[in-house]
Amino acid sequence: MHSVLTKDMEANFRWHVDQPILHTLTIKDLFEETVLNQHIARLMSDFGSPTRAHAASMTAKRLGYGAALTIYARIKHEVLINPIDCRFMTVAEESTKASWLPIYSFPVKTEGVYQNTVDWITKDLYTKSLVPLVELLAREKGISRVVLFENIFTYMKWIFITKLQDTSTFQQLINTPASEFGVKKQHPLAIYQSEQNDLRKTCCLSYQTTGAVKPCSTCPL
Numbered sequence: 001m002h003s004v005l006t007k008d009m010e011a012n013f014r015w016h017v018d019q020p021i022l023h024t025l026t027i028k029d030l031f032e033e034t035v036l037n038q039h040i041a042r043l044m045s046d047f048g049s050p051t052r053a054h055a056a057s058m059t060a061k062r063l064g065y066g067a068a069l070t071i072y073a074r075i076k077h078e079v080l081i082n083p084i085d086c087r088f089m090t091v092a093e094e095s096t097k098a099s100w101l102p103i104y105s106f107p108v109k110t111e112g113v114y115q116n117t118v119d120w121i122t123k124d125l126y127t128k129s130l131v132p133l134v135e136l137l138a139r140e141k142g143i144s145r146v147v148l149f150e151n152i153f154t155y156m157k158w159i160f161i162t163k164l165q166d167t168s169t170f171q172q173l174i175n176t177p178a179s180e181f182g183v184k185k186q187h188p189l190a191i192y193q194s195e196q197n198d199l200r201k202t203c204c205l206s207y208q209t210t211g212a213v214k215p216c217s218t219c220p221l
Contacts, residue, residue: 002108005077012163013069016089016105023090027063027083027129036136048096048210053142057151057205058099060137062088064152066104067125068159075117075164079108083129097211118172127182147202149188154200154218156189 009015023042029035043055066086073079088102115124134148160170178187192201200218207215215221 002110005073005079005108008076009069009073013072014065014101014103015069016087016103019089019103020092021089022092022094024087026085026087027066027133028085030059030133031136033136040140043100046096047094047098047100048212049099050208050210051142052140054205054208056137056140056143057147058209060134060148060151061154061204061206062100062102063130063133064155066106067130067152068155068163069104070106070125071121071156072159072163073106073108074120075166075169077108078114079110080114081106081108083125095211097209099206099209099212117169118176121173122176122180122182126188127180131182131188143205144202146186146191147204149186150192150200150202151204153189153192157193 006015010017025035025039030039039059040049040052040055043049043058044052047058049055049058066088067083070081070083070086074081083106086104086106088104090100090102094101130152134145134152137143137148138145156173157170160166174187174190174193178185178190181188194201198218200216200220203219203221204216206212207219207221
């Protein structure tokens with residue numbers, strides 16, 4: 001099971017292969033204020049982030065991609081994953097133009113209590129991991145929860161619609177009350193969903209990255 005998963009993840013995603021690692025951290029690490037501040041400082045000094053707000057936004061995008069990989073592995077390969085153990089690894093080949101593009105890994109189990117997928121995403125992935133991290137990142141001046149959650153939503157839609165072709169589960173998540181995700185007001189998925197086009201509702205600030213040539217193709221600006 002693990003060998004099939006590993007081959008799939010290595011072939012189709014930014015999954016950890018045997019590469020030289022400069023730096024590594026987990027979602028759990030980012031809950032530590034000192035670690036989070038050091039991480040944001042690294043993005044500003046080494047990876048082209050001009051401001052803390054930009055660094056926070058790029059972090060949310062990388063969190064979104066990591067979350068998408070955990071969803072894919074869980075649904076496609078039926079493994080058990082604890083989201084907070086998702087690991088981000090910076091590799092030696094990365095440059096300032098990359099705006100921090102880590103590779104990923106996370107431990108998987110094949111035995112244990114298997115939650116309903118929607119419950120796992122809302123309670124384990126969002127309520128326990130993504131929502132509290134968005135709250136921490138949103139403390140930075142110049143970035144909002146709306147942008148941060150859309151950074152994650154972009155990858156949620158991509159993994160369900162493009163990679164898994166699982167519109168049913170995605171629609172269930174859209175229809176699930178915001179409170180189930182651990183948020184009080186704006187739904188972290190439904191407010192961004194549009195059948196008309198793929199344009200974002202907010203700008204992720206990626207165009208501000210040092211060395212950026214042009215804005216994202218889906219940027220509303």
